[in-house]
Amino acid sequence: MPAEVSSANPSSPPLTERQEARRRRILHASAQLASRGGFDAVQMREVAESSQVALGTLYRYFPSKVHLLVATMQAQLEHMHGTLRKKPPQGATAAERVAETLMRAFRALQREPHLADAMVRALTFADRSVSPEVDQVSRQTTMIILDAMGLEDPTPQQLSAVRVIEHTWHSALITWLSGRASIAQVKIDIETVCRLIDLTAPEEPRRR
DSSP states (O other), X not given: OOOOOOTTSTTSOOOOHHHHHHHHHHHHHHHHHHHHHOGXXXXXXXXXXXXXXXXXXXXXXXXXXXXXXXXXXXXXXXXHHHHHHHSOOOOSSHHHHHHHHHHHHHHHHHTXXXXXXXXXXXXXXXXXXXHHXXXXXXXXXXXXXXXXXXXXXXXHHHHHHHHHHHHHHHHHHHHHHTTSSOHHHHHHHHHHHHTHHHHHSOOOOOOO
16 A cells, blocks of 8 residues: 555655545544634544544645644635635736735635634644644745736736735734734735735736
8 A cells, every 4th residue: 555645745656535624624623623623623543533534644635733724724715715616706907806806815714713713723733843733834925916916927026915915914904813903904015015906916017
């Protein structure tokens, strides 16, 4: 039987269909436990039992709870991305569409505050060993923003703006979860930072 490892690591061999199904069960169990009790409720033995895998197998996929919860966040963002593609944002400008998209993603997390808190805490605790999973979360967030912008080939300046927007969104999520910001304040911050998109748009050549 091939080694079973997390597909979050791009250098790992692709998972078989059976392994991928097992990984999805693990991530679903993680999300369910986190939704009920937050970070502390996600215990590796309970995740293994709930997803019907051996504890040793679970650790081959995810070496720690932090690895597991960061991967859970990537899966949640991937699901959000699919939902957003079915119902794209309607803003007139790229900045408006990105702000609308991020607020929709924020409100989805708002509906599951324990899950959101668990995933954000895992991101905060992540060290270098979790870099592949953290990179996957960042890539997924970037794809969501670029889709809202309607861009396939962004300039370096636009990618820089996207990174700043990602940092602000993540920080806004932390301040809301800690009770230091209201949803209204989060919306203002997101709309403000999304204006960077307009500032980094390539200038059209002047007509002679």
